[in-house]
Amino acid sequence: NAGVTQTPKFQVLKTGQSMTLQCAQDMNHNSMYWYRQDPGMGLRLIYYSASEGTTDKGEVPNGYNVSRLNKREFSLRLESAAPSQTSVYFCASTVGGGQGEYFGAGTRLSVL
Amino acid sequence: TQLLEQSPQFLSIQEGENLTVYCNSSSVFSSLQWYRQEPGEGPVLLVTVVTGGEVKKLKRLTFQFGDARKDSSLHITAAQTGDTGLYLCAGERGDYKLSFGAGTTVTVRA
Numbered sequence: 001n002a003g004v005t006q007t008p009k010f011q012v013l014k015t016g017q018s019m020t021l022q023c024a025q026d027m028n029h030n031s032m033y034w035y036r037q038d039p040g041m042g043l044r045l046i047y048y049s050a051s052e053g054t055t056d057k058g059e060v061p062n063g064y065n066v067s068r069l070n071k072r073e074f075s076l077r078l079e080s081a082a083p084s085q086t087s088v089y090f091c092a093s094t095v096g097g098g099q100g101e102y103f104g105a106g107t108r109l110s111v112l
Numbered sequence: 113t114q115l116l117e118q119s120p121q122f123l124s125i126q127e128g129e130n131l132t133v134y135c136n137s138s139s140v141f142s143s144l145q146w147y148r149q150e151p152g153e154g155p156v157l158l159v160t161v162v163t164g165g166e167v168k169k170l171k172r173l174t175f176q177f178g179d180a181r182k183d184s185s186l187h188i189t190a191a192q193t194g195d196t197g198l199y200l201c202a203g204e205r206g207d208y209k210l211s212f213g214a215g216t217t218v219t220v221r222a
Contacts, residue, residue, distance in 0.1 A: 004154075031208055040121075042114065042200060042212040043155070050208045058209065090154050098143030098162055098204050103154030 002026055006091050006104035013081045013111045021076040021107050023091030031094050032074040033058075033101065034066060036087040043090065049074055050096075081111045115139060116203055118213035126221050128190055133216045135201035136183045142206040144177055144184045149198040149215075158186075191220045 004025045013019060025032065030051045035043040045058030049068040063085060065077045074093075078085060088108050092101040116137045125131050135144070143162045147155035159168050161177035161184065168175045172195075174187040188195055198217050202210040 033210075035212075040214055042214040043202075043210075044212075045209060048209060092154075096208065098145075098160055100145050100157035100160050101155075101202075101210065102157070105152075105154050 004091055004093055004102050004104040006089075006107050008107060009105065010108050011110070013078075013109065015082060015111060017081050018077065018079050019081065020078075021089055021091075021109075022073070023075065023104060024073045025091075025093040025102070026072065027093060027095070027102065028071070029093035029095050029102070030071070031096050032068065033092045033094075034064075034074070034076045035090045035092065036060065036085075037090060037106075038087050046076065046089075081109075083111050085109065086111045114214055115211040116201055116213035118199075118201055118216050120216060121214070122217050122219075124219040124221065125191055127193055131188050131191055131218065133186045133199050133201075133218070134183070135185065135213055137203060138182065139203070139205065140181050141203035142181075143204045144181070145202045145204070145210070146175055146184070146186055147200040147202065149200060155198075155200055188218075191218075193220050193222050196220050 007022045033048045034046040047066040049055045052071045091104045094101045145160045146158045149155040164179045164181045166177045172189045198215045200215045202212045
């Protein structure tokens, strides 16, 4: 059972380039999330999808877009990468009801 | 400004000692969760507490949710080197979203 799978694991971009981070879960969870983690700041929510067909902004959505492709997959797109988007990105999913979130291993992104 | 304040930010202790990590807020949460994260990996859920005053024990780890559901603590008894990691608390306010604290880095020395 893979849980939450993120690709790629590492990525280096130049300022202005675009890319899509992929996330898939095989636990039949309704809700999925994208976070970024920066030193000393914990995890900050970028976007989330409470259920298939819905997406909403989190705490730090500027510069990002998301797509809930189906119940399993939730992608995060950077249209024009900036150095401030250098971070570690985590995807998570949950069945809901305060049951806790399951996280992927993360994507380490550097924007030069 | 973090919705959840964790203290201390860093904690270094000798194997066998006890430690407590605190998570405080002025907001009320419907549930509070604790995660542990190791370098290069994603956070892993340790426990969820949902009732004010609730105490949960997982082997040497004891979690408490405050009566007013605004704060929580994690206590580790007789710490082991395997307890080393980043401990994160996260609160849910019933809107599908978690707010995370900045984390406490725990180092247990052999």
